[in-house]
Amino acid sequence: MSIDQFKYSRIPPEAEALRAEVRAFLAEALKDYPAVRRADSWMGFDAEFSRRLGAKGWVGMALPKRHGGGEASPFARYVVIEELLAAGAPVSAHWFADRQSGPQILHYGTDAQKERHLPAICRGEQFFCIGMSEPNSGSDLASIKTRARREGDKWVVNGQKVWTTNAHRSHYMIALVRTGENSKRQEGLSQFIIDLSLPGITIRPIKDLTGAEHFNEVFFDELVLDADAIIGTEGQGWGQVTAELAFERSGPERFLSSIALLHTLIDAVGRSPDALQAKEIGRFAARLVTLRNMSLAVTAQLAAGNNPAWEASVVKDLGAVFEQEIPEVAQLLCELPPTVQGGSDHAQVLAYLTQMAPSFSLRGGTREILRGIIARGLGLR
């Protein structure tokens, strides 16, 4: 780890050139899209929209052409996803496949797995969820108990996952599962690609505090998987999962979750802000500029083949604080109480993001876990 790894990295011109096209597409596609839906950010689910993005070549775009991708640079993909997020486009359906599952299948998958999944991911037609947490394994991921045992040339899975975003509307889950007994808890774990249409799987949505259904509990009861459902190397699941973390924690979704509220706040304040409004809006913009530069610096590290897990933790923790502070401060700047029915766009977006904000420092690694990783990188643990 090193602070010097945050090297200023401009988006190359050929990637930047994509931006105008993405903006024009979104201006048209989201013409009548309401502000409060834009606040869903990467939790907004619209399978048809994902297919349209797939048709544009903007899903799995960094994957090789032979698998249906565009062989675009990480920066080109960055331009596309940050424009989608800034506009509040409903990207949730394909989000996890685009960010995580696709690259992981490319990296660890067999030819058959690549053939089965990658072209469909790139078309925006095959959706993935990530099965990590369990009822007694949240931050302490290595304590998971869901188990797969060998029976002949099959695997039989029993156990339970929880907080699995989009499990109820995805085609596949990549799950971390225990396949062996080892003295070290991180050993004996493996990853499986689970077809969620198979018998032996029960998926129950869990309402979040707004009443919306994004995440789920998923039960496996004598679920039978073919031998080739395993991805990567048996027993190497922990290493495979931790290798993804820098991708998972450094992207623009880690600081843009509340940008819809910045937009409605500026609208609500109007062209002549008072001193306090001007100060807070300016301060948020400054932090947004800096977080984006930090995120791009991590992207450059990833593009160079490094594993900037420490730097990604820095981006995610600072980003979550930023995303959470926006609703906290916004409610101080205008005498507009938050509303879930009626009221202005700003009042509705404020209500929505105020309620969503607690999740920003939970999902993808809690604040405490991230700060522990940062401290370890500094040599304190």
Added chain:
Amino acid sequence: MRDLFDSSVERLFSDLVTADAVLACEGGEWPTELWTAVEASGFTLALVPESLGGAGATWADVCGVLRLAGRFNLPLPLPEAMLANWLLGASGLAAVLGTLSVAARGTLRLENGRVTGAAVDVPWGRHVRHVVAVAAGAAPAVVLLPTEAATVVRTVNTAAEPRDTLKFEAVVPLASAALPTALSADVLKLGGAMMRAAQIAGALETVLAMATTYAGERVQFGKPIGSFQAIQHQIAVLAEHAAASVMSAEAAFAESDDRLARLPVMAAKICASEAAGIGAGVAHAVHGAIGFTHEHALHLTTRRLWSWRSEFGSLTDWSQQLGRALCGAGSQALWPSVTAGVLAAYEETAA
């Protein structure tokens, strides 16, 4: 050039800018030898075009030099001299050898070839021979003023660095030129903000290193205090803000060329000013009572953080400018401004 600059400056500062040297300056001494050594290294002319006798370095080349000035608590107006000579060069004027600072605030006016008014908060104003300012008048002008012609009102900041008021009465500038049209009248404030942002980033690197080392050495309850989660998480927050300050300063320097990159510079000073207070607070919390003593070196850096965050525009000052510009441009302009690094509506009104 960047690596060469960084390594030579680091060597120079680690040899000469000791805690004793810094403390002596805080007592009111002017460090003649140190200044001579720094000037001999050529860095006061780094940003001057080669055609005018300088090194022709870019802003990106010198970001590390400014971070190091912050890391070592450099008790000299090197950042100010670099900025002053850059502005002289950009205005077609010859660079100045010898002690030099900038006046970014005040009431200076150039009329009939003479400058009258006060230059406020001039770093090391009492010690330097020359000051560069942008004077108001029929049109803004870059002026080089001899400080021997000024009345000095002495002021020092929390780090005992001179921040003097210099009063000029009908003084003929040693050189003057119209401010280049590409530059705004607040160019020295903007440039000073960029310098301080980099110095704060460097200072935060120092307090991060000190806090991390101390937490690993200080034993309480039978183990190093750095093994307690409460300490770990505070230092993690310090590291995050140090990283954000480094990143935002590097971006500001990288995006500046013949003009200073206004939006990145504002972002850098805002983020650094916020980080300064957070970082100093954590460093002191970790060090406990020993860090609150004059004997311990921590205050050499934290007292500078507490001053630098307010100089050349505070967090509030720059945030309000930025916020007003953003609101004036409307919500649709926010994201395009962020991705372009330019606030078009603002650039027009600033000049």
